[in-house]
Amino acid sequence: MPSKKLKTLTAIAIAAVLAIAGEARAAYDYVDISNPSLRKIPMAVSDFKTQPPDRAALGREGGELLEKNLDFTGYFSMIPEGRFPADPSAMGLTEAEIDFKIWTRAGAELLVTGLARVDSEIVELELRLFDTVKGSLLVGKRYRGWHKDMERMIRRFCGEIIHALTGEWGFFNSRIAFVSNGAGNKEIYTCDFDGANVRQVTHQKSIALFPAWSPDGRRLAYTAYGRGRPEIYIQPLDGRQGAIVSKKGINSTPVWVPGQSQMAATFSFDGDQDIYMFTEGGQITRRLTEQWGIDTSPAWSPDGSRMAFVSDRSGSPQIYIREMAGGIRRLTFSGGYNTQPAWSPRGDQIAYSSMEGGQINIYVTDLDGRRPRRLTAGGRSNESPSWSPDGSMIVFSSNREGPFRIYVMTAHGTDQRRLLSLPGEQTGPAWSPRMSETQQ
Amino acid sequence: MSRALRVTAVLMLFFAPMFLVSCAKKAVTPGPENIYEQSPVAGQPDRMAPGGGLPGEQSYQAGGTDSYDLQERQRSDAMRQEILATKSAFEDEDIYFEFDSSALTSRAQAKLRDKAMWLQRYPSVSVIIEGHCDERGTSEYNLALGDRRAEGVKNYLVNLGVSPARMVNISYGEERPKDPGQNEAAWARNRRAHLVVE
The missing domain is CATH 3.30.1330.60 (OmpA-like domain)
Structure with missing residues (x-):
């Protein structure tokens, strides 16, 4: 185990990033991710040229991985290789060597070129993103690493591309936690943002629910019935010993509070379901709801100044916002069953699920609550929204194809697709924060 | 303590007939009073006498002879049997x-x-x-x-x-x-x- 860790660290050290000379600073005006009428930018991603040239298979794999990762964002429409105006293997890689006009005529407004220098152990990648209309380099980087780390290097460059185009760092270093009953009981699993590398996290053999990520992405908190009743588990993902927070009654919907080493959750030890703040050692430091009735599902604004939550104080479940420094106001007024608030990473929107006529759909609203927009349709249920760390996408669960599965869409509701196909049903997804390279 | 026990005893006296009524649907044609008298548990109020005390109190006062312990065990066995018999309906x-x-x-x-x-x-x-x-x-x-x-x-x-x-x-x-x-x-x-x- 320690030797494996050491090896990983060495690989990271080797994957040093060098900016390629001539890089221009983009003005972030290519993709406005807050614009609902988002237009997909036509993009061409070429296979990587290779040195030596007989490693073309690796170059093709690299190009495909890069295209697949970028395509996931929903920002681009990818020009198929058959419409490429030039053979990438015969083409130059730098600004001076590329005839941008033939690419714009082929419809491509962005072009990615790659070079892979390959030896028996190490791959060195030289990757560039061009604006074909302006004929200029937007971002270029060089990476070195083990062969097995090629996708990580490519994902890092995808992060650079998204940063150059949007000003955000994307989600290429993130994972998604979810609940699956594929092994007979509801257990918590994680996967990469794109559904790859599924790992089982819990082996409770009972019921595990409501996964939440720690701010550093190294731990998960969740509710599980491992000892016969709903208790909160705080579990490090590196296999170290975790902790259990258990009060009389329910111990439910744990989350970390931004900017504090504290958590919030729903307890009912005094007979009423209320939200409390507590230390990771389980010591309650603050009661956050007082009203008689159900108060649950805390969701914090990114700056930690406000908390959205669900309450039935009006007679039906609705979403409320509590200012940490002040009062409580109601956010949702349309629909008789609004639950599962999720605060956007930019802080300006709240996603939630709303049940009407037996169907549950995902809505997004500004903080004034006046213009809720429905993002999903179809199936009996689209629920449990969770934002990607850059706020550009939302993961959710839906039974639109029969059993509950995990789906993703852009934050505007476009490009809805299934993330995973696993045995059993998958529910309750939670998108992680951006993680550092060592956590991948 | 003894007051609480007495309250419990009174409650039991009060509720026992009602319980028997509600459980007696399978019996053929009995009036409620009959069931109360015929039921094997109908003797229970007697056990609380004299003085309305519970068997436990009696035992304490009597100093706990062997014969009483045996009686007590038989009673609690019977109680256990009863719980088992009525548990699933509950x-x-x-x-x-x-x-x-x-x-x-x-x-x-x-x-x-x-x-x-x-x-x-x-x-x-x-x-x-x-x-x-x-x-x-x-x-x-x-x-x-x-x-x-x-x-x-x-x-x-x-x-x-x-x-x-x-x-x-x-x-x-x-x-x-x-x-x-x-x-x-x-x-x-x-x-x-x-x-x-x-």
Whole structure:
């Protein structure tokens, strides 16, 4: 185990990033991710040229991985290789060597070129993103690493591309936690943002629910019935010993509070379901709801100044916002069953699920609550929204194809697709924060 | 202490006939009084005499002879047999709720009065009150709603004199439906509080 860790660290050290000379600073005006009428930018991603040239298979794999990762964002429409105006293997890689006009005529407004220098152990990648209309380099980087780390290097460059185009760092270093009953009981699993590398996290053999990520992405908190009743588990993902927070009654919907080493959750030890703040050692430091009735599902604004939550104080479940420094106001007024608030990473929107006529759909609203927009349709249920760390996408669960599965869409509701196909049903997804390279 | 015991004894005297009535549906044609007299448990009030004390008190006063201990053991064996015989009828009778509600309907209250009598009759018994919801709605809210249902049942039983120390709530939310169906009838069966004898 320690030797494996050491090896990983060495690989990271080797994957040093060098900016390629001539890089221009983009003005972030290519993709406005807050614009609902988002237009997909036509993009061409070429296979990587290779040195030596007989490693073309690796170059093709690299190009495909890069295209697949970028395509996931929903920002681009990818020009198929058959419409490429030039053979990438015969083409130059730098600004001076590329005839941008033939690419714009082929419809491509962005072009990615790659070079892979390959030896028996190490791959060195030289990757560039061009604006074909302006004929200029937007971002270029060089990476070195083990062969097995090629996708990580490519994902890092995808992060650079998204940063150059949007000003955000994307989600290429993130994972998604979810609940699956594929092994007979509801257990918590994680996967990469794109559904790859599924790992089982819990082996409770009972019921595990409501996964939440720690701010550093190294731990998960969740509710599980491992000892016969709903208790909160705080579990490090590196296999170290975790902790259990258990009060009389329910111990439910744990989350970390931004900017504090504290958590919030729903307890009912005094007979009423209320939200409390507590230390990771389980010591309650603050009661956050007082009203008689159900108060649950805390969701914090990114700056930690406000908390959205669900309450039935009006007679039906609705979403409320509590200012940490002040009062409580109601956010949702349309629909008789609004639950599962999720605060956007930019802080300006709240996603939630709303049940009407037996169907549950995902809505997004500004903080004034006046213009809720429905993002999903179809199936009996689209629920449990969770934002990607850059706020550009939302993961959710839906039974639109029969059993509950995990789906993703852009934050505007476009490009809805299934993330995973696993045995059993998958529910309750939670998108992680951006993680550092060592956590991948 | 002795006052509390006396209250319990009075409650038992009060509730025992009602319980017997509610359990007597299988008997052929008995009037309530007859059942009370003929039932093997009808002798129980006698055991509390003299002075309205419980057997435990008597035993203490009598200093605990061998013959009394034997009698006592036979009684508690009989009690255990009785609990075993009536337990499943107690457990099988669930308390049902309206959608998104933890309010006790009048029918639910009637069932809980029966359950309180049974619990009063067997003071050694502890129960788990499971709160359940139907699959509609969302699981976070339903876990809280199930807890509220269990808590409502517990409070009602406490008001009928059952000690809260004998009851523990566990909410399962929508995670353990009794009926896997996806229709009104199945949902109605799943919105329940289920009492389990520990």
